[in-house]
Amino acid sequence: MGAETQTIKNLFLIDDEEAMRVATRQWLELSGWVVVDFAAAGEAVAAVAPDFDGVIISDVKMSGMDGLALLDDVRRIDREIPVILITGHGDVPMAVDALKRGAYDFLEKPFAPERLIEVVDRALDKRRLVLQNRDLKRLLDQKSGLDARLIGRSSPMSAIKDEILNLAGTRASVLISGETGTGKEVVAKCLHDFGGWKEGPFVAVNCAAIPENMVESELFGHEAGAFTGAVGRRIGHLEHANGGTLFLDEIGSMPLEMQSKLLRALENREITRLGASMPVPVDFRLVSAANEDLNKAVSEGRFREDLFYRINTVELTVAPLRERREDIPLLFQAFASQAAETYDREFVQPDATATALLLAQDWPGNVRQLKNIAERYVLSSAEPADRMSRILNGHPGMREEGGDGTSLADQVRHFERHLIKDALKRYGGNVKAVMEELDIPRRTLNEKMVKYGIARLD
Template identity: 35%
Template sequence: MQRETALPATEAADAGAFGWHAHSVLIVDDEEGMRHFLERTLKRRCGMVEAAAGVEEAVALMARLHFDLIILDIALPGKSGIEWLHELREQGFGGDVILITAFADMETAIDALRGGASDFILKPFRIDQILNSIKRCFERAHLARENFVLRRALAEHATDLDGLVGHSPAIQQLSAMIRRVGQTPSTVLLLGESGTGKEVAARALHQTSPRAQRAFVPLNCAAISSELIESELFGHVKGAFTGASESRNGLFYYAHGGTLFLDEISELPLPMQTRLLRVLEDRRLRPVGAEREIPVDVRIIAASNRDLAAEVAAGRFRQDLYFRLAVVDIRIPPLRERVEDIPDLVRHFMGLLSTQLGVAPLPITHGLVNGLGAYTWPGNVRELRNFVERSLILGGFPAVLQAGASPETVAADDDKLPLEVVEKRHILRVVEACGGNKSEAARYLGVSRKTLDRKFADWSEGSRSSATEA
């Protein structure tokens, strides 16, 4: 067995590139000298390293902790490593397993590979053999993360919403701010109404940052139940709660080295706000049910369509988390403040959606542009996108637009009313047009059902307050 040495420069670069320090390793070997050797070798390279002398001790560790890689001796007292490997795969363990042994023949090697071993190494081995094997395992894990993020991104229709299209002073100022802030490692808070393109701004921040080649992982905090969001973010170990039949990595794991975008952060439950604050401060997290923390390297970009300062004053959002998130805050302008961008946005969505839908683009006339510009767009860019998509499907724009009226036959005097009144009228019209189906209306408006329910609750509360004052 070769004496343990530092990683060569090229191997050290590879170790950094594939995030060795983000991985956890379990060593299972009844030979004390081998366990100590592997522990010394890996502890300064990996985020967490544990060792066990046998299967029973290893099972107890796995009940409490999550491991990405197991280095497993075949000849163990009680139960062999190959027997346990077969059990692990049957139980759903998806991590890599490197088998090591001093006694092996071709039949054993074949049995090991059939059982799902990632590699098979004979003792005594050189240090570079085991390190190269681990490196290959971590490379596969890195590719698996990238594939997960790619599949998630392809499933997110919001990526089509390009809110940075346009030439208005507001959008130019936003673009300049993103280019400046993107180069920094600072946490960013994006503020703006629903549908303004906060995720697009977050993606632009990621693309202009040194993390651009790593993962961008979005999560809508309002779309995940309070019971599941902790596991969604931090992952969990097997048996952590009812239904946790196997260990699972959280989104922090998949965003390692890259950016985690937390949309609608105001919807995060208070206990989770506390946990998120600790991760931001310590750069370490604890999966649900685990006893050990795992180091993470993630840039956080948060977004909210609510006034977080007001949420803090109301006791619904932690002040310390608010200050930690708002290192830099960027306001995304609503569409009514950049109406000169509407023609560019319509052309953008027309080209994008006509290709996706397989239909011919519609002509964009001067009367159409005037009609769109006369409307306040409470659903912002997302509502405009939905309007273009619906028009393409129906084969034409509403006739009232060609005469310079606003979409959805908004009353002629709406432009003289406060925005809140116009927004309420429009939402009520859409809900009515959808036969009272709020979920369908929310999809049409481009907001979450939770946001729509909150609007109705606010109006109801306002009505009760007015009645009490009267």
């Protein structure tokens, strides 16, 4: 939310009579407000923009454009900017007309300075509230826009969405880490689309997909004849990203030599095309993604430490799906309805058993895998009752169906066993940590471990 709307204090003052203008200006400035004055209404109108963080005070009777015409023009720019008009003594019909046309208030000449101050004070308060409400509404609109793009209400997802809105307006370099298929690219695109540079390009480069000998010319471009085969000039990705976002996907696979060149380009904000003598300035927001641990790559000497610090001013980690299972039903629902529409199929909601099955999987391929399953579910010709178990059983990395039946009780047992095993594994067999995470007493945990045949260090 714009902090500036907390204390707005800008005033535009319009009066073609200099003595009056100077005197009024002084009164206003004594109250600590920032006054810009104009001798002609047209100039003031030209300086007003929507969301103007202030109030306008204008004389009505002026040569050229008068105060009422100014009022109309200002209201066309932003209907809610308070305009205070100063009318001639006893000109009641004029004052009434002004109020009808949307003036905030009027002052009759001659007026006491205190009266002016009081009216302006109220008008500024009103304007501040209007701007605050607009900020709030924009934030809510953005939030719901983001909810549609990045589905999930789990706490890790909500935290990421808050971070995106928080970072979107900045140019901070963001490193997005997370396992394959968790949604890193979606996050990168949202950082761009919900940010201040969304009008600019979003240039995505998959560093792992470029042959090593091509990386430099792909990223930095080249001049004609820079090397054998360089027929024409080529503009590189860094230059293409100017004024927008450069998304370097799988940045961990960038060759070391190229890492130094990238670092230099980021630090100097300029690049030199291969075979060129002069650098060209570049200005973009850098978002990188890695599905490997870059810290490890640094310690193994595969990734430059200085580049690592340069690209991760902020690090966003997208949690694997198995650590935010509560997002699964919502994601499945979204993907399945999407697929149903694409393939013109009917989408039969999965029943409780099928949903329990979905929840019980480990999802090594994360959201991408879930999306794939949802599509297959929609396209499957199997009976709705055993559709889910069939699809999951045939899918790589998926668990075999639990129990010997598909009853809800069996599925629930299967899920419970899985949750406990998973937690034990994550905490390296630390029973106390598991008790806390699952919020169950030690005795219950022990009983369940015995029941499901789980060892502490399984």
